[in-house]
Amino acid sequence: MNRQVRRVGLVLVLMFLSLFVMASSIQVLRSDALYQDSRNVRASYETYKTQRGPILVGGVPVVESIPYNDAYRFLRNYESVIYSPIMGYFSLFNGSSGLERSMNSYLSGQSSAQFFEQINALLDGKPVIGAAVELTIDPAIQRAAWDALGNRKGAVVAIEPSTGRILAMVSKPTFDANKLAGHLYEPANEAFLASTEDENQPLINRAIEGDLYHPGSVFKLVVAAAALESGRYTVASSFPNPKSYLLPGTATEIQNSGDKTCGPGDTVTLQVALIRSCNIPFAELAVALGQDRIRAQAALMGFGADLSIPMKVTPSIYPEKMDEAQTALTGFGQFDVRVTPLQMAMISAAIANQGVMMQPQIVRMVVASNLNVLLDPQPKVLSAPMSRLTAGYLTRMMVDAVEIGVAKRAGIPGFAVAGKTGTAQNGDLDPYTLWFTGFAPAADPKVAVAVVVEDGGGIGQNGTGNQIAAPIARAVMEAVLNR
């Protein structure tokens, strides 16, 4: 019987081993993710004890916890509404968002990098102080982007092409995080409910999340890159140039903008089609390339992939399993192609950076209260979606689009600006989505931008990307060039 008893003991040991493994998995491997779950209110309650770390822009705190004479001891104060989409909110009652959420473990002093501080705090009974998070955002460029977008709905993203650092990120309409961070339940909760019920969705950071946008003609950059990368096309490749194009297998005809042919002649080159932003040649090109090649190019540029900057970015979408007519529509960014403004800025930045896409990041450094550097992110290559040559051709065409094409309003005297506009349709009667993406200076790019304006910039179907979005981008680029 002893042999059996020993085996029973062995089985029990195995059962307990599995408990040890499970506990380790929850409390070590998954602990950060569980701690950050928005349904876990512990982070909010930690404010009872912790002075949450500040978030700095250009060396100046724009979000910080200031001493406050109530049970919570500190009140979260948001300096300026222009940073709201980036910072998000930190509510005692309704979870958190933005950087407040994704950097929470550092801000609240709970990150594993602060382990020894936590031990010290445990020993001497004093609370841990949260770490300071310094951003890559440039306050002057952020302000320029905020002002340029004005009262319109939309978003602006500016990236430094060589490093992936995000210089500005604006989303409108936005919210006042101070109202959500208040300590009194009723006003704070009411402000939160009002924001979530608002049809304009002010809590969404349009630059990286939400319902995404139809890219319209800015997507032609992806299609052109796919064509050049395929080796089957050059900028001089020519396409039939009709006034109207019958979508394959349907009775639907499409036109170029303005119902005209794409310049004179029976054929048009890829170069001219991109500079003039004609739809028909790109529909033809998309069908000839095939959806798989375009999807592969889009995937190389980041479509469909999870990305954290460290806020979670909604992946952009190039649809699957389309017929030829649908594929033709994606050639100029219609049908179900959907993108984030950040995705478009990344594409411009990759073109600007000679075909190398850098990982976009918004955190420059994290410094603990004892001045230890906890995090010092270095520029990192995300992918190489196109050759240097392709990037060069695209740059040339984008410069021409601004100088002689349909993106003239992005031009800055004295600088070569590269750009592409877009005017995306959302439905027969719905207002357009207006786009611009590009970079400057073309020879030595300092900044890549993407601008999106919703609801046709308030003028329905009368506005164009050049008219509304391009001047906003120009203001942002000028802010960079003048600094």
Add this chain to the structure above:
Amino acid sequence: MSNTSLTQAIPKLLKAVPRSRNFEAVLLFWVSGIQAFALAQVQLAVLQKLSWDLLFYWAVPTIGAIFVHWVLRKRAVSADGLILPLAFLINGLGIAMIYRLDLAEASRGGTALFAERQVWLTLVAMIGAAAIVRFVPNHIKLRRYPFIAGIAGLLLLILPALPVIGQTRNGATLWIALGDLSFQPGEIAKILLAVFFAGYLVSRKDSLSEIGSRVMGMKIPRAKDLGPILVIWFASIGVLVLQRDLGTSILYFGLFLVLIYTATGRAFYVGAGVIMMITGALVASRMFDYVSRRFDAWLDPFAAENYNAAGGSYQLAQALFGFANGDVIGTGLGGGFPQLIPLAESDFILAALGEELGLAGVFAILSMFLLLIYRGLRIANSHPDDFSRLLATGLSFVVGLQVFVVAGGVMGLLPLTGLTTPFLAAGGSSLLANWAIVALLLVISDSSLRRPA
């Protein structure tokens, strides 16, 4: 010193030291000290000062443990010396956590307080254990009444399913209530069933193990010898249907399988039994909504549809948040938010302890249980009498399996069940039953030296 004498010395040491009552006294002194520190930490962290209340929560269990120790000195002087300190330590940690949750509850004006009651119940359970040591000096007599124990055990199991007195909490029908008093009879039933299985199997083990044909190296028992396992299987399924609790069902069936295997040495019973149990559980998860809901909640506790469902995974998710907040070293007693976990004082007390004592604390607590079980199995191994071996194995295993099912449940390793955490969770039936198991193990260990067969 030669190798032989060294290898002989170690088992001797292991055998000699824990049987000493003086060794036990020293350990009890330390455990009592640990509890004083734990309570002091709770008060300092939550109240920012020490208060005289501490004396009550500390002294009453300590007095109870000293009383059991005193009765052991009188009545069972060669009983195992680790079991009592271990049970006392785990019990005391439970009290410290329940007291800590009480302070949180009181600070927000709540009235659902458990600690004082738990302290008195601990004392009662300890006195009960002492009484067993005092009045059941010869547990082998229990062997004479297996069927009485079996029938009594089954009746207790059925009680909660009866109208009027039966009560359903959290979807599981495991309680009976008379006025303000409520009781979980299944806790006592597990002891009676262990006595029944041990008594029954010890008399039938030869026919169950010897006869039968050999197929592919495995001895297959005669069809009529499969009777008992089938009966117990049906009974377990019955429990599952009546009480809506997979854990209880698994606990009794697991106990039976382990004992029939220990008695007969036939792996066939374990194999067949496990397959039967899994089949039963799968069929039940298809047939009964409440079982399938538990399965869904277990498989994906963070899916919104499970998290937000009534009786869904909200509790489990909160427990996991608690564990996660503990990280490796824990927040320290009084430093976390275990009050956010539903039922933190009972079903989810391990999550509360995991939050404040961290992974280190979880490992320590599980190791204490494992050591307790190890002592129980050692008693089984060294006892000359077969009934005592089976009983000690059964009692140790049932504690181990229960800890596994409960801890596995709150960690999301297994579906949640209505079982309680032995010694830790607030609740009288659980304390009484587990202290009775401790007492029986002590009596059995004492008898192995005093009554060589």
